[in-house]
Amino acid sequence: MTGVAASRDAIVRAEAWLCDLPVETVRTDAMQSFLSQETIFVRIETASGATGLGYSYTIGTGGGAVLDLLRTVLLDAVTGLDASRHEAVWRAMISSTRATTVGAVSSLAFAAIDTAVWDVKAKSSNAPLWIAAGGARESIPLYDTEGGWLHLSGDELVESALSAQRHGLGGVKIKVGKPRGAEDAERLRAVRDAVGWGFDIMVDANQAFTAAEAIRRAAQFDDIGLAWFEEPLPAEDVSGHASLARSSSIPIAVGESMYSIGHFKEYLHAGAASILQPDVARIGGITPWLKVAHLAEAYNVAVAPHFLMELHVALTCAVPNSLYLEHIPQLRALTNGDMAIESGAGVPSDTPGLGIDWNLDAIDGLRVR
Template sequence: MTVAPTDTRSRLERDSTIVSAEAWLSDLEVETVRTDAVQSFLKQETIFVRIRTAGGGEGLGYSYTIGTGGAAVIALLRSGLLDALIGLDADRPEAVWRALFSSTRATTVGAITSLALAAVDTAVWDARCTAAGLPLWVAAGGARPSIPLYDTEGGWLHFDTDELVAQAVESLARGLGGVKIKVGKPRGHEDLERLTAVREAVGPGMDIMIDANQSMTAAEAMRRAALFEPLDIFWFEEPLPADDVAGHRRLAESTSLPIAVGESLYSIGQFREYLQAGAASIVQVDVARIGGITPWLKVAHLAESFNVAVAPHFLMELHVSLTCAVPNALYLEHIPQLRAVTAAEMTITDGHGVAPTAPGLGIEWDLDAVDRLRVL
C-alpha cells in the first residue's frame, strides 16, 4: 500500500482543537457462549466516545467490559472527562492523555478510569490518523502489514473433548497458527486429557496456548505446568491472580512453559514490575484496560526492551493495527465480537490478520446498528 504524503501546509493550517465530545453505551450480545475457570462472558458493554474538532474533523473511539461496570465508565466520562477534552488538541494524543490522566488521580490506577481513558484516547487517535490520511498501523509505527492469528473461540471450558478437537482441527485447516484452550478443571488430569487429545489431533506443527484465568495458586500452577510440559505448550496464560507478581516469578523459574500475563493489568508500571521480575514471557496488554493506544504503545516498546513479545488480549479489530505497528508482536487473538455493529469484518489472509488501509482506526462502524443497541 502506498499512502499519499500529507500536504504539510494543509496539516499545519487545520484546526484540530476539540470542540465537542460525547459518550454512550451500547450492549452487544456475545457471539458464542464463553466460559472459563472463573466466569462467563455475559455481554460486551461497549463504551463509545465521539469527538469533533474545530476544523471539521471527527474521531470515534471505544472500550468495553464483559458485562458489568459500563455505566460507571460512562458516569466518569460524563461527570468531567468529556468537558476536560474541550480546547485540547486532537493532533497531540500524549498531551490529551496526560491531561485527562492527571485529572483522575484520585481514581487511578484502576479499571474504570483506564476504560474511560481508552475510549477517549482511541477517539483522539482516530481523529488524528483520519485527518492525516494515515491508517493507525502506519501512524503508530508501521512494522508489518499483517500478523499471525490464533483462535480462542474453539477452546472454552464448557466444551467437551470432542468439541475441542473438532474446532482445533478446523482452525488448523483455516491456516491459523494456534489455538487457545481454557484450563482449570477440578483435577489436573482432566485438563491433561483434553490437551493431549488436541495435541494428537493437530500434530506438532500447531501452537497450543492454555489459559487458567487467574484461577490457581502458585503451587497448583507449578504442579499442572509439570503435567503439561510434554505437550509443548506455547504459553501458560494468567495462571495466578494478576497482582501476584512474586508467584508468577516463582512459576516462571520452575517451568519451561512461557508465562503470559497482561490482560488484567492497568498501568505501565504494573508491566514494568512483571518484566523486571522475570515473571512474564509474553505480554498480553489490552488497549482498553491499559487506557488506550498511547499507553499500549509504551508497554509494547517496554516489552521490546526486555526482549519480550506482545500478544494482546481480545479486541482483534483494533489490536490488528497495533500488532502490525510494533516489531515485537507475536500473535493476534481471533475472537470476533463486533460483527453486530460493523459493516465489514477484519480481513484474514493465509491465517493472518491484515491491517486496515483506511485512515483512522480502520473499523467500519455501522452507526445505525450501534444506535439501535444503545442503552445509556
C-alpha cells in the same frame, strides 16, 4: 505547531454513550461466563470538522460507571485540547482523575477517549492506524480462542482445533481449570495428538490458581509442548508468577488484567512473564499500549494482545515484537464487514483512522437509553 494548526485540531465537541452488545457465542472459563459486552463509545469533533470514534468495553458490568466518569469529568477535561497531541490529551485525563487512578474504571474511560483521538489524528494525516503507529509489518498470525472454552467437550476441542488448522491459523487457546489437573492434561493431549507438533496450543487459566497449583499443573502439561500458560495466577501476584516462570519451561503470558504501564514493568523486571498481552481498553488506550509494547521490546519480550482483534490487528502490525493476534470476533453486530484474513493472518485496513468500518445505524440501535 502553529497556533492556527492547533486551533484546527482543537476538540470542540465530545460525547459518550453505551451500547449493550450480546456475545457471539457461549464463553466460559475457570472464573466466569462472558454473557454480554458493554461497549462504551466516545465521539470527538475538532474545529476543522474532523471526527474520531473511539471505544472501550466491559464484560457485562461496570459500563455505567465508566460512562459516568466520562460524562462528569473526562469529556470536559479534554474539550479544547489539540487532538493531534495525544500525549497531552492523555496527561490531561490523568491530571483530572488523580484520586481514582490507577484503576479499571479510569483506564477504560481513558481508552474510549484515547482511541477516538488516535482515530481523528490518523484520519487527519490520511494514514491508517497501523502505519501511523509504526508500520512494522503488513499482517499478523492468528490463533483461535472461540473453540477452546472450558465447557466444551474434549471431542469439541479437537474438532475446533482441526478446523482452525485447516483454515491456516497458527494455533488455538484452550481454557484450563478443571477440578483436577489430570482432566485438563487429558483434554490438551487429545488436541495435541490430533493437530501434531507443527501447530501451537496455548492454555489460559484466567487467574484461577495459587502459585503452588500453577507449578503443579505446569508440570502436568510439560510434555504437551505448550506455546504459553496464560494468566495462571491473580494479576497482582508478581512473585508467584516469577516462581512459576523459574520452575517451568512453558512461557508465561500475562496482561489482560493489568491497568498500568508500571505493572507491566514490575513483571518484566522480576522475570515473571515472557509474553505480554496488553489490552487497549484496560491499559487506557493506544498511547499506553504502544509504550507497553516498546517496553517489552526493550526486554526482548513478545506481545500478543488480549481480545479486541478489530483494533489490535493494526497495533500488532505497528510494532516489531508482536507474536500473535487473538481471533475472537465480537463487533460484527456493529460493523459493516469483518477483519480481513489472508492465509491465516490478520490484515489491517488501509483506511485512514482506526480502520474499523462502523455501522452507525446498528450502533444507534443498541444504545442504552
